[in-house]
Amino acid sequence: MTPPTDPADRLPADLPDTADLAGGAWQPCAVPLGFDLEDPDTGETVRPALGSSAGRIEAALAEAAALHATAAWCDVPDEERARALESAAAAIEEAVPRIVAAEAFATGVPLAQTRGLGVILTGAFHIAAAQLRSGLLRRTVTGRGGHPVLVRRAALGPALCVVPYNAPAPMAAHKAASALAAGCPVIVKAPEMAPYGTQLTVEAAMRGLTAAGAPSAVLQLVHGDARVGARLVADERVRVVSFTGGTEAGREIGAVCGRALKPVQLELGGNNPLLVLPGADPATAGRMAAELLTALNGQWCRALGRLILPADLAPEVLDAAGRELAALRAGGPLAPGTGFGPLAHSRHHAALTARVRELTSAGAKAHAWTDVPARGGHFAPLLVTGAPEEATRREMFGPVAAVHTYEREEEALHLANSTGYGLEGYVCSADPDDGLRVAARIAAGEVKVNGSSVMSLHLDTPRPAWGASGLVDEGSAETLLHFTGSRVTGVEPTP
Numbered sequence: 349m350t351p352p353t354d355p356a357d358r359l360p361a362d363l364p365d366t367a368d369l370a371g372g373a374w375q376p377c378a379v380p381l382g383f384d385l386e387d388p389d390t391g392e393t394v395r396p397a398l399g400s401s402a403g404r405i406e407a408a409l410a411e412a413a414a415l416h417a418t419a420a421w422c423d424v425p426d427e428e429r430a431r432a433l434e435s436a437a438a439a440i441e442e443a444v445p446r447i448v449a450a451e452a453f454a455t456g457v458p459l460a461q462t463r464g465l466g467v468i469l470t471g472a473f474h475i476a477a478a479q480l481r482s483g484l485l486r487r488t489v490t491g492r493g494g495h496p497v498l499v500r501r502a503a504l505g506p507a508l509c510v511v512p513y514n515a516p517a518p519m520a521a522h523k524a525a526s527a528l529a530a531g532c533p534v535i536v537k538a539p540e541m542a543p544y545g546t547q548l549t550v551e552a553a554m555r556g557l558t559a560a561g562a563p564s565a566v567l568q569l570v571h572g573d574a575r576v577g578a579r580l581v582a583d584e585r586v587r588v589v590s591f592t593g594g595t596e597a598g599r600e601i602g603a604v605c606g607r608a609l610k611p612v613q614l615e616l617g618g619n620n621p622l623l624v625l626p627g628a629d630p631a632t633a634g635r636m637a638a639e640l641l642t643a644l645n646g647q648w649c650r651a652l653g654r655l656i657l658p659a660d661l662a663p664e665v666l667d668a669a670g671r672e673l674a675a676l677r678a679g680g681p682l683a684p685g686t687g688f689g690p691l692a693h694s695r696h697h698a699a700l701t702a703r704v705r706e707l708t709s710a711g712a713k714a715h716a717w718t719d720v721p722a723r724g725g726h727f728a729p730l731l732v733t734g735a736p737e738e739a740t741r742r743e744m745f746g747p748v749a750a751v752h753t754y755e756r757e758e759e760a761l762h763l764a765n766s767t768g769y770g771l772e773g774y775v776c777s778a779d780p781d782d783g784l785r786v787a788a789r790i791a792a793g794e795v796k797v798n799g800s801s802v803m804s805l806h807l808d809t810p811r812p813a814w815g816a817s818g819l820v821d822e823g824s825a826e827t828l829l830h831f832t833g834s835r836v837t838g839v840e841p842t843p
Contacts, residue, residue, distance in 0.1 A: 363450060364547055368400040368571055369554065370408040372564025377401075381540055381573050388456035388690040389680040391724035397540055399572035405579065411565035412506035412533040413585040420563050422503040422531030426485060430477035432560035433529060437473035439556030440521070440549060444469055447517050447548045452681040454542035455514060456690040456725055457644050459682055465802075468518035469549060475807075475824050476529035484825055485530070485832065493841030501832035503531030504611065505587030508580050510537045510601075512593045513692050514647040517545035522827065523590045524553065524567060530831035532588065533566055537580060540573045541693045547571075581605065588831050589613070592649075595743070595769075595816050602819060613830045614818040615811070617743040618771030619653035621764035622800075624665060625777040625786060626658045633657075633776040634668025636800040637749070640774065641669075641729050642676065643802050645689050646747030647696075649817075650772040650802070653743060655731060656763045659753040666715070666731065666751070673717040673729050688718060690725035691746060697725045700746040707735045707750075714748075741767045757786070765791045770814025774800060791815065 366377045377398040384393040400408075415421055424432075440447075447469060448462040455462070485501040507530075509523035516539045527534045538546040550569040557566055570576065574597065581589055581604050590613040591601050598616040605612035622640060624633045640652035657665050681689035691697045708714055712735035716728040729747035732740070740750035754760040764773060773792035777783030783797035793812030796805060804811055810821035820830055 362446060363394075363453065363544055364551075366395075366398045366543055366571055367547065368404050368408075369550060369567075369569040370404050370565075371411040371568070372558075374551075375404060377571050379572070383695070385454075385541070385543075386693055386725075387453070388692055388725040389721075389723070391694060399540065399576055400570040405570055405572075405576065408535050408568040408570055409506070409580070409583055409585045412535055412568065415533045415563055415565045416503070416505050421533060421566050424531070426480040429529060429531065430480040432557050432562045433473045433477040433480075433525060435560035436525070436528075436553040436556035437470040437477075439559070440473065440552040441470050443548055443552040447545050447552075449682065450544035450548055451515070451517050451542070452689075454544050455516075455644075455647065455692045456681050457515070457647070458686045458689050460687070461644060462515075462681075465515055465518045469521045472518070472521040472525040473553070476525040476828060479825055479828050480529050484828065491838050491840075495839050495841055497836060497838035500835045500837070501530070501829060502835045504831060504833050505532065506585055507532035507534050507831050508537065508586045508589045509534060510577055510580075510589070510591040510593065511539055511546060513539035513542040514644055516542055517549045519592055520546045520549055521553075524550070526827040527588075527590070527831045528557075528566065529828050532831045533568075535568045535570060535580065535586070537577055538569060538571050540571065541695075543571055577601075578604075582608075584608070586610070590827065590830065591615070594745075598818060611820075611830065613820040613822065613827065615649065615813055615822055616771075616816065616818040617745065617769060618649045618651070618817050619741065619743045619767040619769045620650055620772040620774065620792070621654040621656050621790065622652055622774040622776065623656045623760055623764050623786065623790070624658065624661065625775065625782065626661065627778045628661070628776045629778060630661060630664035630668045632798065633661075633665045634670075635672055636774060636776055636798075637665065637669040637731070638672035638676075638729075639800040641731070641747050641749055642673070642688050645691060646729065647692060647745060648802065649745075651745075651747075652749040652774075653767070653769075654740065654763060655749050655751045656760050657751065657753050659755055662751070662753050669731065670715070670717040674719075676718045676729075678718055678720040678726065688720070688729070688747075691727050692725065694725060696746070697727060700727065700744065700748065703744055704730060704732070704748060707732055707739060710735065710739060712739075737763065737766065743769065761786070761789050768816045771817035772796070793817070793821070
């Protein structure tokens with residue numbers, strides 16, 4: 349049953365006006381981006397999408413470069429930077445309710461889920477502080493003649509953090525906290541379709557950082573579309589980039605950074621397989637499929653892309669998945685009880701609708717079980733059967749997954765590995781050891797056996813991306829280290 353929607357459940361009263369931050373000064377944005385920000389639940393226009401002016405972008409770049417040149421942040425002792433990060437976390441903690449409500453409204457993701465991800469907002473800063481205190485950036489080895497040799501991970505320079513629209517504030521927190529811990533001045537580019545939560549996160553973080561004595565240009569925020577992102581990536585003053593987004597944009601960014609010999613971290617798309625093994629419990633497989641299809645409304649890079657089933661088990665698994673999907677309560681993301689919300693924007697809704705139409709026009713069948721409102725960006729979760737394997741290799745990025753069946757294990761592994769992506773994999777098995785055996789043959793950075801949560805297997809493990817899914821591992825330590833380069837110093841003994 350679809351819960352009723354009250355206007356008060358749709359629009360947070362304190363949604364911020366779009367403003368950027370450069371050199372410690374906030375300024376309203378005024379450059380039209382050519383489309384409107386929407387209420388995903390109703391499709392109604394909220395306000396025009398606005399970006400930062402060329403002058404404000406230049407100011408942010410100049411301030412970041414000047415700060416790094418003075419070493420006023422990168423030379424701050426690790427313990428002092430850790431205390432500043434914890435001050436930022438404390439300030440963000442006070443703003444978490446407002447941030448997660450803005451995230452739910454902008455992305456369409458139910459508030460229950462954005463609240464769950466809200467732990468990342470403060471956790472990212474606490475974890476980065478703990479990494480500094482663990483000695484991650486410094487170690488000493490003994491050289492020839494007993495002389496100490498210091499290996500110090502030093503800040504590379506101004507860092508650009510570009511986040512997507514599906515869970516922007518948590519990703520901005522993770523990237524920014526890691527770069528700040530490394531000693532880099534940070535410029536965050538907010539996602540143009542969902543800017544609110546990122547802006548609120550940066551605003552709160554800066555309150556905490558400046559209260560701890562950090563320079564005013566240590567963290568800055570700009571708004572804009574892909575053209576703004578391209579300008580920032582190409583600017584020689586930006587010395588290291590972290591980008592999460594689509595694969596095609598990632599290829600362009602990687603090419604620019606490669607020519608400039610500029611380190612770049614890319615977490616891109618995924619077309620993630622759930623491989624169900626013979627003998628698996630159909631109810632477990634169906635639950636996993638439904639959860640992976642609908643978490644974050646299917647708008648996440650680790651969502652289900654391919655449901656790979658033993659041919660004789662397929663009807664039972666599809667029935668089980670259908671029961672799970674039929675039980676979902678769809679509605680406005682801020683309405684109490686909503687378990688599944690709308691897509692973030694009409695542009696994405698139109699693109700996903702066109703992709704499904706391509707498959708069904710070629711003879712595939714789209715199966716829907718969830719009752720969703722006939723308004724705004726609401727889009728029923730779909731499992732698509734009968735599509736040619738080659739037609740389902742491209743990421744859908746939404747609550748749509750292809751179903752393929754197999755007779756032999758080698759055929760199943762081919763289906764799991766033939767997309768060119770390699771972000772996440774899932775295996776459902778009655779025997780966990782057998783599941784781990786098969787998981788080891790899936791070409792993906794992380795493979796979960798009998799699990800379907802949005803969280804990583806462990807806080808201290810990397811989040812790798814293979815193939816078209818990206819470059820350079822993410823993770824608590826890995827992202828922090830990405831913003832640094834090794835400097836080895838020591839006294840060489842006299843012959």
